Amino acid sequence: MDVLGIESSCDDTACAVVGAGGVSADVVHSQAVHEAFGGVVPELASRAHAENLVPVVRAALARAGLRRPDAVAATAGPGLLPAVLVGFSFGKALAAGWGLPFVAVNHLEGHLLAPLLEDPAPEMPYLGLLVSGGHTALYRVDRVGSYQLLGSTVDDAVGEAFDKVARMLGLPYPGGPHVDRLAAAGRAEIPFPRPKVGRFDVSLSGLKTAVRLYVERHPDSPAEVVAASFQAAVCDLLVDRVRNAVEETGIRRVAIGGGAAANAGIRAAIAAGPWASFLPPRHRCTDNAAMIASCARLRLLAGHPPSPWEATARARWAVGDP
Ligand code: KG4
Ligand code: ZN
Numbered sequence: 001m002d003v004l005g006i007e008s009s010c011d012d013t014a015c016a017v018v019g020a021g022g023v024s025a026d027v028v029h030s031q032a033v034h035e036a037f038g039g040v041v042p043e044l045a046s047r048a049h050a051e052n053l054v055p056v057v058r059a060a061l062a063r064a065g066l067r068r069p070d071a072v073a074a075t076a077g078p079g080l081l082p083a084v085l086v087g088f089s090f091g092k093a094l095a096a097g098w099g100l101p102f103v104a105v106n107h108l109e110g111h112l113l114a115p116l117l118e119d120p121a122p123e124m125p126y127l128g129l130l131v132s133g134g135h136t137a138l139y140r141v142d143r144v145g146s147y148q149l150l151g152s153t154v155d156d157a158v159g160e161a162f163d164k165v166a167r168m169l170g171l172p173y174p175g176g177p178h179v180d181r182l183a184a185a186g187r188a189e190i191p192f193p194r195p196k197v198g199r200f201d202v203s204l205s206g207l208k209t210a211v212r213l214y215v216e217r218h219p220d221s222p223a224e225v226v227a228a229s230f231q232a233a234v235c236d237l238l239v240d241r242v243r244n245a246v247e248e249t250g251i252r253r254v255a256i257g258g259g260a261a262a263n264a265g266i267r268a269a270i271a272a273g274p275w276a277s278f279l280p281p282r283h284r285c286t287d288n289a290a291m292i293a294s295c296a297r298l299r300l301l302a303g304h305p306p307s308p309w310e311a312t313a314r315a316r317w318a319v320g321d322p
Contacts, residue, residue: 009084012031037173076105079134104312115256137153192214202237
């Protein structure tokens with residue numbers, strides 16, 4: 001079964017085809033229009049999706065050598081609603097026109113199951129650490145469609161914190177990859193706080209404020225040292241939460257996903273833990289459509305029904321909720 005997936009929840013217009021043999025096409029068009037604004041402008045993102053979708057979908061079909069898939073999937077949320085709606089409506093229209101089943105995919109579920117595209121894939125149950133621009137959460141993945149939220153951030157998401165720290169350091173948007181690069185060149189010598197809440201939650205707003213105050217008080221402090229110290233604090237915090245979850249559940253398989261899972265420090269920290277780690281390649285951590293097509297395919301194969309034609313996009317949608 002070949003599933004065509006569409007992703008447009010933020011500033012990437014993406015289309016991929018996933019079948020029995022794996023990913024046969026994976027096309028991502030990243031929008032550059034937002035850089036000048038220091039963040040994603042929803043209306044510009046939606047318009048760029050409208051411009052890019054036809055070429056991106058055509059390119060994916062051509063690359064997969066396919067005239068028409070067996071099912072169509074599209075991200076239905078959570079995300080920037082105006083952006084989600086463009087790809088979602090386009091995908092639904094394609095399915096309706098072709099007379100194919102349509103699957104409305106939860107973007108976070110896509111990230112959470114993305115490690116299953118790799119070889120080796122984690123066996124279930126596994127722990128999934130999701131660190132993206134809008135979400136930070138730790139889940140127990142029991143089977144397709146069955147997830148338990150163990151912990152999350154009580155304020156900022158990891159990617160968001162990276163972007164804010166990047167801004168403090170005068171780096172362009174999106175800042176995560178820039179902080180990552182800078183951190184590699186510096187020593188983590190500033191003892192930033194590691195704000196934990198309970199056994200599984202994190203608070204990144206306190207850490208972010210500590211970085212801001214430090215930068216204000218030490219304007220001459222090298223940016224790479226600030227970046228490395230901030231990144232080290234995030235890594236310690238995440239590893240500590242994962243360690244508690246491994247202890248609590250007895251599950252010793254840990255997978256990561258979401259844009260910030262592309263971070264070299266986070267990858268190294270998770271890989272060094274006393275568990276089996278599953279780190280998808282960077283382009284499958286950041287937003288992509290292969291994870292959306294794959295999630296839909298796994299759901300259909302597991303017996304979940306396609307989505308009704310009335311299905312619509314949603315800005316908020318907890319993983320595992322119908
Ligand atoms: O999953 P994603 O592509 O989009 C969302 O669903 O949010 O994540 C985007 C986030 C941004 O905040 C970006 O700065 C961050 O992921 N990010 C990184 C890295 N690459 C992307 N953060 C830290 N290090 C990176 N290498
Ligand atoms: Zn994402």
